[in-house]
Amino acid sequence: MTRIAVLVSGGGTNLQALIDAAEADAASGRAGADSYEIAIIIADRECYATERAIKRGIPVAFAFPPAGVPRAEARRAVSDRVLSFAREAKAKALVLAGFLTIMSGDVISEYANRIVNLHPALLPKFGGKGMWGHHVHEAVLASGDAESGCTVHLVDAGCDTGATLLQKRVPVVPGDTPESLAERISHVEHEAIVEGVKLLAIRLSAAS
Numbered sequence: 001m002t003r004i005a006v007l008v009s010g011g012g013t014n015l016q017a018l019i020d021a022a023e024a025d026a027a028s029g030r031a032g033a034d035s036y037e038i039a040i041i042i043a044d045r046e047c048y049a050t051e052r053a054i055k056r057g058i059p060v061a062f063a064f065p066p067a068g069v070p071r072a073e074a075r076r077a078v079s080d081r082v083l084s085f086a087r088e089a090k091a092k093a094l095v096l097a098g099f100l101t102i103m104s105g106d107v108i109s110e111y112a113n114r115i116v117n118l119h120p121a122l123l124p125k126f127g128g129k130g131m132w133g134h135h136v137h138e139a140v141l142a143s144g145d146a147e148s149g150c151t152v153h154l155v156d157a158g159c160d161t162g163a164t165l166l167q168k169r170v171p172v173v174p175g176d177t178p179e180s181l182a183e184r185i186s187h188v189e190h191e192a193i194v195e196g197v198k199l200l201a202i203r204l205s206a207a208s
Contacts, residue, residue: 002201003039005091007082007099012049014097014118017190018197019056033205034198040089044078044101061085076105083107092204095197100132108157115155116200118193120185122167123151127160137178147171148181150189152196165199168192
């Protein structure tokens with residue numbers, strides 16, 4: 001079973017999907033190569049996702065950015081704290097489930113090919129710095145694209161540039177707003193994050 005650390009910044013609906021899937025597997029007695037265990041939740045800010053973890057008895061740690069330092073330095077500090085917590089929890093993989101800090105530093109190399117991120121668009125379109133939350137959906141609608149969706153990908157030293165594990169597609173419909181498009185995508189995000197983590201678990205199980 002693959003121990004994972006889940007990194008969060010917001011409401012935690014994708015974290016909840018991961019929790020529910022892991023609990024369903026445990027209840028059914030499944031223990032395949034795609035099985036995973038949530039070892040720790042790491043947040044870079046106060047958020048409701050941590051309350052979801054606490055209700056399930058999952059350890060929570062906070063990697064707050066230091067105040068009054070340049071953004072790059074703050075991101076590196078958060079990343080270093082994430083690495084420290086992940087090591088302590090003996091996490092074999094990291095899962096970014098709505099985590100807003102762009103990772104940098106040693107965590108990228110130490111967990112190379114073992115970090116996955118969920119992005120709310122069909123990469124390589126609408127990715128990179130500034131492309132998060134409603135900004136992504138606004139850009140999709142402005143482009144006139146007929147479809148959008150989400151991507152689960154490996155994390156590298158770039159921003160939304162790692163290899164794609166899977167994508168889920170949804171249509172863009174007439175009259176869509178960033179909010180309505182986000183709502184449609186959120187339903188497939190919950191499936192995608194679970195499938196992506198299970199794919200990674202299979203890879204890691206085969207490599208061990």
